[in-house]
Amino acid sequence: EQGPSLEQLDQRIKILERQLENQKEEADAKAKDAATVAAGSNGFSIKSAKGDYEFKFRGLLQADGRFFLSDGPAASVRSNDGFLLRRVEPTFELTLGKQLFFRIQPNFAPDSATVSDVYGELRLDPAAVIRAGKFKVPVVLENLQASGATAFNERGFPNELGPNRDYGVQLGGALFGGTTSYALGIFNGASDGRDGAQQAKTAGDNRKEFAGRVFSEPFKNEPGLLQGLGFGVGGTYGTRERGTVGISDLAYRTPGQNTFFSYVSSGSVFTQSHGYEYRVSPQAYYYRNSFGLVAEYIENAQQVITNTGSKADTLHHKAYQGVANYFLTGEDASYGGLTKPKNPLGKDGYGAFELVARYGVLDIDDKTFPTFASATASASKASTWAAGLNWYPVNNLKIDLAYSLTRFDGGAAGTPSTVVVDRQDEKLVYSRFQIWF
Amino acid sequence: EQGPSLEQLDQRIKILERQLENQKEEADAKAKDAATVAAGSNGFSIKSAKGDYEFKFRGLLQADGRFFLSDGPAASVRSNDGFLLRRVEPTFELTLGKQLFFRIQPNFAPDSATVSDVYGELRLDPAAVIRAGKFKVPVVLENLQASGATAFNERGFPNELGPNRDYGVQLGGALFGGTTSYALGIFNGASDGRDGAQQAKTAGDNRKEFAGRVFSEPFKNEPGLLQGLGFGVGGTYGTRERGTVGISDLAYRTPGQNTFFSYVSSGSVFTQSHGYEYRVSPQAYYYRNSFGLVAEYIENAQQVITNTGSKADTLHHKAYQGVANYFLTGEDASYGGLTKPKNPLGKDGYGAFELVARYGVLDIDDKTFPTFASATASASKASTWAAGLNWYPVNNLKIDLAYSLTRFDGGAAGTPSTVVVDRQDEKLVYSRFQIWF
């Protein structure tokens, strides 16, 4: 009679059942409301419970070494060896509700801080995304590839004839079940191979540049030989007032970042831009298993005139390149690059190894010489062969080493100094320590 | 006899009760110690369990377009159209214990990175907060409003005669139940409309500037017609050695960011600052339901002298403005700005719409001409009318469009070039894509 009765036990069990139920409901409610965090090889994030607000932190470090096997005689040629920070980009990606996205990517390299990408996106629909700010102009294929993902440390010649980042507004999106992407924008107008400038304090410079690109991977969702094939075309069209845009900004560089072509921009007779500039760039890539290939061509037409107005012409410069990569260790090649080796450095593995190769040409319009550019100072053609080995010892790290040989047609003075000779070959060994997440 | 006994069941229930109790206690203890995160339209944060340590990330993007309907002839006039980044401000707000606060607000726009706000606060008491670093000098009402919250893209004329941010130390706080705020500080001394400079390498420049402001909302806590009324006065007083501070930094700008007034700063006879400068700015705002009004006046007195010492004077420049805003869609107007529309773009809504209007005048002291400034180069008066429409389609996004017309008295040369005529009107259309959280 002193032990518990059945009824008492029943009562206590009921209480326990209710408590357990409450506890479960509370935990579920909490989990539904609580923001969550993540930390891993894809970056670090804080996310609202519903997932519609997200803070994401990413980063890129490129610490390079450059060693020239061919020391040039002229101070205008960068032939000294040295270490440098190529890119230091802590990046904030912010999702603010279901339709708003905000990307802030400062760059603290080489010696001062500025912004690489800074833009907002109003995502009305997957097929209609409005983007405003500073971002890559949609033209050149290798330019649009993330700088952490390119096969070599520096991009190839087509990049020199296309625009880089610019200030403007763009409408873009994905069509046909995501197999095709398009972008159409209006920008301030970027000089070849360079970033555009902000609204400048220059009377009369009201020019704008229109840019567009369409790219398709028609077999993206069909496993097979052609699944990794993508192709498209990008281009720009812009006009400019005569003399308003510095022709001195138009200069083309080697893989060692030496300028080998520029217009005559001083003296009694010099070159001015005027009229229009357009660019057209057909492009393709192909990825299958461990193999990848990027191939692209660009034609750049620009109207120039001498300051005296005595001579004017439309010059057609051209560039093309092929870049191939192959993973010796079996990883899948992709346009997006690699961050995780199959067998990281440790007990059993040595990381991933990738072979890369490039051939590229930049051909200046023959009509450029001698009126608009000096044949003894600017080469009329440059061609590059390069090969390298990329090592990914652990997640998020790439250490690479490459050799590049660039040959020129003209661009240097012989004896007497009016005789045009070929500029000295650029022989460059470059290396990189890259962290990317 | 093979089934469980009452005593056995009682025992098992006791164990369950104990386990449930333990589990609850553990969960509570964990929750008490665990730092938490939040993600939403107010930003992203990591907070200690007690709430005394907090990391908060906020951001501001202002991607602008400027289009001038009146192209000026002179290269000194910014009349070209273009896109630009006006502000790119990722912001870290750090609470470190109950008394310490630290704000880091870099600005990556327009073309290089610097800091907007960087300061620490030792919060001894709500009425006694010591602030040190670089921050806004407490004077001009619209200047102190967050740049994401102002009615128009650019602030008005009173801002041109007041200081912007400066380096120094300030004591401030809230009094009378939070209805009144005050601030008193000592700074390096900022040029009109500009940021102050860091300690400069200039012999003899030991000047300091004192600044103070008091602002009251006496009916803040009493619902009614006057609840949204605030008024106050700010001012500065500083002295400077003759010639030590560049008179060339004193220049006043239009809404299109064109300079319409500056002193003679070169040639055989030019202007130098010396003696004192003071500023006084009475100010008020009024908010009721969807309507808001900011009204302010500033008088700026500065002593100038010619380099030869032959002429000296104290010049009194004045500016005032009224800025009104009204939400067509019923949102509450406030000094703090809007981040959430009532009915965001989607099934039922089109976001919030706000009408804004401004009238402002900047009047240069007549004694300035012709000794200290050139009447054919600098206008003696500028007045602006502006109206605009701001659209808040979703949380944290504002897209705006405004028109501004600025007229001048003098400031240009006629025929012959010694005749003073009115500078050409500035007709400006400006637009902004703003993300703010």
Add this chain to the structure above:
Amino acid sequence: EQGPSLEQLDQRIKILERQLENQKEEADAKAKDAATVAAGSNGFSIKSAKGDYEFKFRGLLQADGRFFLSDGPAASVRSNDGFLLRRVEPTFELTLGKQLFFRIQPNFAPDSATVSDVYGELRLDPAAVIRAGKFKVPVVLENLQASGATAFNERGFPNELGPNRDYGVQLGGALFGGTTSYALGIFNGASDGRDGAQQAKTAGDNRKEFAGRVFSEPFKNEPGLLQGLGFGVGGTYGTRERGTVGISDLAYRTPGQNTFFSYVSSGSVFTQSHGYEYRVSPQAYYYRNSFGLVAEYIENAQQVITNTGSKADTLHHKAYQGVANYFLTGEDASYGGLTKPKNPLGKDGYGAFELVARYGVLDIDDKTFPTFASATASASKASTWAAGLNWYPVNNLKIDLAYSLTRFDGGAAGTPSTVVVDRQDEKLVYSRFQIWF
């Protein structure tokens, strides 16, 4: 007969037992996978469940005031009083798996943004860490101390003769149970007291600088009188092409950041660097309870030549200093600095108080004058006495005030102007508001 049966109760208890078990397992599984966050006086972090990925945010603010009691006559002497931001360093420390570490430390002070530290580390072993990027060259003891932890606002004279940060690659680690650390690196070569430059566009400048340091705390793990003793030696060796490196970058500064020595760098006969430069710096510290002492010496040998080649020499400059600190309030002194006072400002405490004192000398090689430097412009010797009081009112905050007196041998012109007299003493009061976490 209508009440529950024993079997029914048994069944319900079994269900409860199973549910409780499941709930516990689920919670454990969740905790094992969930990333966690932390917020406190050591900073803010997001960490993966296993702890191998971590995002850590730290910060440093140094808002200084400098007041000279001795206003110099020359514009080249910084004798004006003023406020400034000395360092603004939001810092991201990223651990990416067990072997990869990435540090991004921008500096937004004084007037523009650049990077202090940016480097990646591949941690093969505690004794073998490869570091690449931009970071402090391992030489001078006080230079390697965190800038938030030094006793005075500015580092002493040995720092002027050593390198600061540079671009390069280093192998380092801990040996002998962590009692000894070593570092060996190759760098671009930093000018004395300055950061190194990125790969420059200068023909022929292929020089590199090798740096190394070993430091030991042999009694680190043995409590007693000698536990806090550490000593070691650092040094560099580099060569340079004649004339390729600007001799104008070699200039030595006072605690008030005024240059008191520089080479003749213009005119018909001026000084060029050539040949080699080496530095050797024996160093030690000692910490016991509230007392700390840093003592260091550096000899810097550099080869110089006149531009005409008529005179050449190897100059040996020397510097040494002792810096002592003592906590009046009983906190432990350490090389790592203090962030938490024992009794913070509040009911019972007034924070921590620390006394600091320094004596230092920089002695220029007598052979320098008059060929390579002007005796009436550059002092041949500078010696500094300084004393100060540091207050740590609450966690993460330091407010300090110090006085420094620097005397010179030579360095100024008398009457006539060819007579060498002693440069005017520098009497400096400096103060700092520092937030550090």
